[in-house]
Amino acid sequence: MMLNSDTETETEGDSSVRGVGKEERALGNSNATSMLDHDGETTDVETPPRRPSSQVSGPQSHSQSDIHQTPVSDHEKSSGPNESRDDRILVGWDGDDDQGNPRNWSTLYKSWITFQLGMLALSASLGSSIISPAGKTIAAYVGVGSEVSVLSISLYILGFAFGPLCWAPISELWGRRWSMLPPLFCLGLFSIGTATSTNAASIFITRFFGGLFGSAPVSNVSAALGDMWSPKARGTAVTFYAVAVVGGPTLGPLIGSALLVNPHLGWRWTEYLEAIWVFAMFGLCFICLPEVYTPVLLKKKAARLRKETGNNAYYHPHEEIKLDAKTIVTKHFSRPLLMLTTEPMVTCIALYASFVYAILYLTLEVFPIVFSDNRGWSPVIASLPFLGLFVGVNLAVVVNLGNQPRYARIVDAAGGRPVPEARLAPMALGGFIFAIGLFWFGWTAAPNIHWILPVIASVLIGAGFNIIFQQCINFLVDTYVLYAASAVSANTFLRSIFATGFPLAAGPMFRAMGVGPAMSVLGGVATVAIPVPFLFMKYGVTLRKKSKFAPYKD
Template identity: 45%
Template sequence: MSASSLHDIEAQSSPSSTSDSETSTVLQPARSNQGGVHSDKEHDGYRPCQCEDGLRRLSRPGLNRSESIVARVRSRPTVPRFTHPLAREKTSQDQLVDFDGPDDPYRPINWPMHKKVSTTLLYGLVTMSATWASSSYSAGTDQVAEEFHVGTQVAVLGTTLFLVGFGVGPLLWAPLSEVYGRRIAVLIPMFVAICFSFATATATNLQTIMITRFFGAFFASAPVTNTGGVLGDLFSPAHRGIAMAGYAMAVVGGPTLGPIVSAAVVAQPWLGWRWTEYLTGILQSFILLMAIIFIDESYPPKLLVSKARNLRHETGNWALHAKFEEWDVSISELSRKFLVRPIQLLCTPICLLVALYASFCYGILYMQLGAVPIIFNEIRGWGTFTSELPFIAILLGSITGAGINIANQFWYNKAYHAAGDRAVPEKRLPPMMLGSVLFGGSLFMTGWTAQPDVHWIVPVIGLYLTGTGFNTIFQAALNYLVDTFQMYAASAVAANTFLRSCFAAAFPLVVSPLYHNIGVGPGSSIFGGFACLMIPVPFIFYVFGKRIRAGSKWSKASVF
């Protein structure tokens, strides 16, 4: 909507009215009219008239002219309330543009499988490049601290602020994806994030690093936030679990591969920490270019808007439009959906406990950015690069976890079809039940075998189990929230995203002083104890989940 249109609407809705003198000034006749006589067409009531009779009509009660502050400043005349002879007629169904049936190939869910796979892969790579940036900085924190003469804990704030940005960004990008579509709400923010990656690489002081890291994450959170919505556009519940497994790998791939590559860069004296950021920006640029070329819009309402626009131009029937175009975007509505409603959902037992558990596991994953170097570099004496290699074990464990989730999808499909093609949330939980046991045990195993007198493969196996447990819990939790809250799924995912970013931001700051003060074993036991306390969560919801869902207004729609 143009600025002039906004002005006109604001002016006609203003409660204040002008005096008669102001009215006559605004409607000064452009030409004389003998006797003030006009045709009926000129007095149709749908546009201002400049004759004496027209002025008398506008001065009657109910037709007072008004001016807003903006109109006064701009010295622009106001206009009467807009109307039209057909304004009170409702839109007929024949004028609404929709898909041509459930099998319409234009619908994203009916796209060819190769296009679905390529779209998922590209969005996954964009997501991985964003999460890569969250961890690539960690390998160079010692060099940052040395260059700018600050403590290591201060330098670690670069990672913490990045993860804070990851938590704040979804509050903007999630609503934008439902207004402007997935593609714009992901690719444009990622371009800005790339600019901040290069800005970090060229920073001349610590303040610039911290600011650019935060805003880089704020914009880079767009693909992390909206890729789940893309998968919902492309896949039915019967196939979404497999796609989510691939997406979860992208979420894990960045934090596990980033430190390894960055450590190799930092180990070269002619490169240093700045090249970890240059490399991040280059990687993000290449992936973004591929995404711009090959990714198409997948948000069904936006596709229907494009279809309606093409039909209007082809047929000349300007009444044709998509239902989405009737939506008057409201800031209050978007705020309620992505700010207020997530908080309301967190007051329900399912959303609170499941999101809390997934967020705790996500925080543990980022805690390893500080824990792995302490165990393998400081305690075992490995080199800068080799001490980051155990992250591969977390990645391999995550691949195993993805395999478990995919296997569960086939079992889920049987329950899904048996229920009349309706989601059965509790059937998403078996991988989470297995992963909860593996995850809790892995933290004790890694912590208490960190000493050099224990073979290095033992803590590495512990990290492998951490990756397996994380992926099974993380993906199952996301699927369970989507199936449970259905029409409120976007709000539930927003609550989960914000909460997990808070955990991920805090844990890297905690791990170093905790391990150095009380030891790796006792420190890991604290986190392992919390993980064990969360083990009953999936078991409780597997048994009582349907009853709990039925008792909440947010989730009772998923009960049948």
């Protein structure tokens, strides 16, 4: 998600260039752009400063006048297409109201695009859980233990950990469409591969690669939302997008159970249905989803102007960006790990977000134990309590949106700068709700206690999870700004690792300890984490002052 993108990066100059008209505003955030990505993932784009060049908004500007001057680094010394760099014309938008800029599209059109992006994310997140009710059936079919069959869930989520390392640089280089639609198509293919598998190895391999490709829309959708929506409006868009992301894990088990009990369908149709949904969304978005990434749009505009005018001086710096192994290693791998291990705020927030995220996937194994094994409910009925989680997730939207006006006032008072500490009040509330929900669920899960009580507890778990999770992402983005991509990537990697392991441990842990004690252990961990937002309320500014990555201004 773009940060501070309402403020354009401009450098005034007094020189004139023959043949260049009055300059419109340049591409915003040309020196450093940070975009929110995952669920919340981000990608940081560090475009080097440019040397003096003419900067235009369109072919109509061809009279002599003052222009903006921007320096160039050694990185950009290669000349543009058939043109000396001395007289190159930097292409930008045609003023603040240029309709080519996604920020200026109508609210209705942007809402339609937001819907498409949400459906892309739902396609991938649904795939993580729709197969979960079929665990025992798959185990019997391929001849493995039920604990081993949980790998069909865990390996998919493991793909979420490593996929963004690939899709983030592709998103920066070629744009949002290319970073989401081809991988989504591959997710559909691997879903069919799982559905047609005849042994455990092929099921697990296709599931891992399904998650690897499915991570593309999950990790890049919120960045696309940031391309379209202004900072004050994007919070609402991202909140509703998050519901689509979390809706997959909570609704998938119910859909999968309905398919599993149908004698004409069975477990394979959990993956066939996933493939059908994926291909349907791919077709819709292939036709209707436009590119929204500003650097790619301006690169295309520069190429169009060269073709229309015959003047090869038109250029945009994105045409010269190269993707190499060093950039991928330093920016998309080593820096997130460095921040995860050396930045206390990243470490604590990532651990907290990873814990609550992993609990969401742990429920995929715990709910069947509580409602199917212990109470004897049929698979479909035993999946209905997942709706409690979904209701809680939606209730969290009210809390997160309720904090938006307060946050906007605090940002305005700070001169438009992000104020990370203003994100922490909802997180603190969510921490209490989440811990209460875990204890409540554990000690009302016994078969002799009415089923409505653990279902109410699941509502609290879902609400607490979504409040904490969204504010953790917002806090990291506000704190690290330019390096928000790396901070959120660290969070994405760690949370996917946690979510990979928790379902594997759930069955043995809950059967050995019992539901009440096991949930009490998790509730105890959640209780220990409650002080995290309060500590950052008090010491956040001090930590930002000492950080190598977090900018701070008095």
